[in-house]
Amino acid sequence: MTDEHVIGLEPEIFGEKIYDVQPGRLEYIVPPPAAPTPPTAREKLRDTITGEMSKQIIKPVLDDVRERYGSTFRKSDQNRVESRLKAGAEAIVHQHENQYHIEQKRLEQERDEMMDMAETQEEREYVQQDYEKKADEARTDFMGSLQQAITEFEQEAKKEAVKQAETSVKEAGKREQEDRLKDHLRGFSRTIPSFLMAYGDDSITLETFDQVIPDTVFRDVTSIGLDDFRKLRDGGKYIGSDGAERSYPGLFDPVVFNDSVKEFLRLREKLANYFDEAQTEDIFDYIPPQKTNQIFTPKRVVKQMVDLLEAENPGCFDRDDKTFIDLYMKSGMYIAEIVKRLYQSEAMKTKYPDRTERLRHIFAHQVYGLAPTEIIYRIAMRFVLGFSEELEISEHHLRLLDALEYAKNGTLEKELDRTFGE
Numbered sequence: 001m002t003d004e005h006v007i008g009l010e011p012e013i014f015g016e017k018i019y020d021v022q023p024g025r026l027e028y029i030v031p032p033p034a035a036p037t038p039p040t041a042r043e044k045l046r047d048t049i050t051g052e053m054s055k056q057i058i059k060p061v062l063d064d065v066r067e068r069y070g071s072t073f074r075k076s077d078q079n080r081v082e083s084r085l086k087a088g089a090e091a092i093v094h095q096h097e098n099q100y101h102i103e104q105k106r107l108e109q110e111r112d113e114m115m116d117m118a119e120t121q122e123e124r125e126y127v128q129q130d131y132e133k134k135a136d137e138a139r140t141d142f143m144g145s146l147q148q149a150i151t152e153f154e155q156e157a158k159k160e161a162v163k164q165a166e167t168s169v170k171e172a173g174k175r176e177q178e179d180r181l182k183d184h185l186r187g188f189s190r191t192i193p194s195f196l197m198a199y200g201d202d203s204i205t206l207e208t209f210d211q212v213i214p215d216t217v218f219r220d221v222t223s224i225g226l227d228d229f230r231k232l233r234d235g236g237k238y239i240g241s242d243g244a245e246r247s248y249p250g251l252f253d254p255v256v257f258n259d260s261v262k263e264f265l266r267l268r269e270k271l272a273n274y275f276d277e278a279q280t281e282d283i284f285d286y287i288p289p290q291k292t293n294q295i296f297t298p299k300r301v302v303k304q305m306v307d308l309l310e311a312e313n314p315g316c317f318d319r320d321d322k323t324f325i326d327l328y329m330k331s332g333m334y335i336a337e338i339v340k341r342l343y344q345s346e347a348m349k350t351k352y353p354d355r356t357e358r359l360r361h362i363f364a365h366q367v368y369g370l371a372p373t374e375i376i377y378r379i380a381m382r383f384v385l386g387f388s389e390e391l392e393i394s395e396h397h398l399r400l401l402d403a404l405e406y407a408k409n410g411t412l413e414k415e416l417d418r419t420f421g422e
Contacts, residue, residue: 332380
């Protein structure tokens with residue numbers, strides 16, 4: 001910010017008013033020439049003058065600036081500039097009072113030396129009169145130089161207050177932009193595990209992340225496009241509220257990001273086998289709920305739902321001709337739990353002793369599922385069919401279809417026949 005810009009704002013903010021410690025006030029508070037000036041008196045003098053400067057200059061200047069800038073002139077910035085101005089006032093008074101005191105001591109020493117040399121009363125009176133004259137001149141010089149310094153301080157106080165207020169405005173615009181970036185970053189960070197569940201493999205890194213996910217899917221989940229993600233990742237430039245161009249760095253730490261990706265993919269592989277009863281976790285414990293409809297039903301709730309289904313349909317998991325469908329999959333966990341119940345049924349084991357044959361029959365003839373969006377479909381596919389690296393399920397009835405509108409208009413049954421080819 002240039003001084004010319006600040007100076008140009010001063011008349012608008014302060015008008016023609018003059019804030020100053022009045023000369024008469026200085027005359028009143030500065031001691032007369034012959035008055036003793038012990039340390040306590042000197043300290044009181046400094047405190048009195050700085051107090052008047054604070055009351056007659058600093059406070060009115062800050063009041064006018066507060067009125068002009070309102071809430072954009074933050075309280076912390078007001079306190080900061082007030083502290084600086086008070087420190088400046090103290091320094092000015094301390095400097096001039098020290099010079100005045102030194103001059104006083106010099107004149108006193110000169111008088112005492114002349115008194116020692118004086119031989120008559122008349123000479124001594126002349127020495128005293130000469131001292132009082134010089135002391136009065138020193139006091140006048142002190143008040144004049146201090147008054148000039150205070151006048152200059154007033155101008156600097158105005159400039160300092162306006163400069164800090166203008167800086168507050170600019171920083172407010174910068175914070176607003178940064179807050180928007182951080183909101184995007186926080187929102188995006190919550191979606192990363194979902195993208196890794198759907199699209200992630202060992203090759204994915206911060207640098208390749210935007211090459212794996214379709215822009216439409218990315219925008220649907222995050223509400224921003226891949227171009228926006230690249231700006232967050234790589235940094236860029238933006239125009240502040242003051243019209244000035246600014247730059248910002250990339251908001252991700254590549255090492256942290258890539259290590260987090262590897263850790264999630266490790267967990268995905270570790271927790272993939274939902275047939276393992278020893279597992280107390282599932283991968284969805286590590287995927288935060290999204291702002292979209294991508295909210296996963298907890299595992300315990302899924303089990304309760306399947307328990308209720310079995311209670312209302314005793315023996316339903318013992319029959320190889322019984323079919324089950326999830327019309328609105330989110331994670332695929334409901335379908336996976338049904339597959340697990342069918343697979344573990346003693347009756348099914350008798351009919352299909354071979355593990356692979358049993359699983360293939362279940363997927364080919366008994367379980368059906370619809371996912372409303374591409375990312376949910378890929379997540380469900382990954383979870384339901386990814387329980388084993390050795391066994392590949394090629395025939396299944398998991399499909400990408402948003403069934404909601406068909407259910408609303410009464411054409412769902414027809415659409416299901418079309419989707420599953422029956």
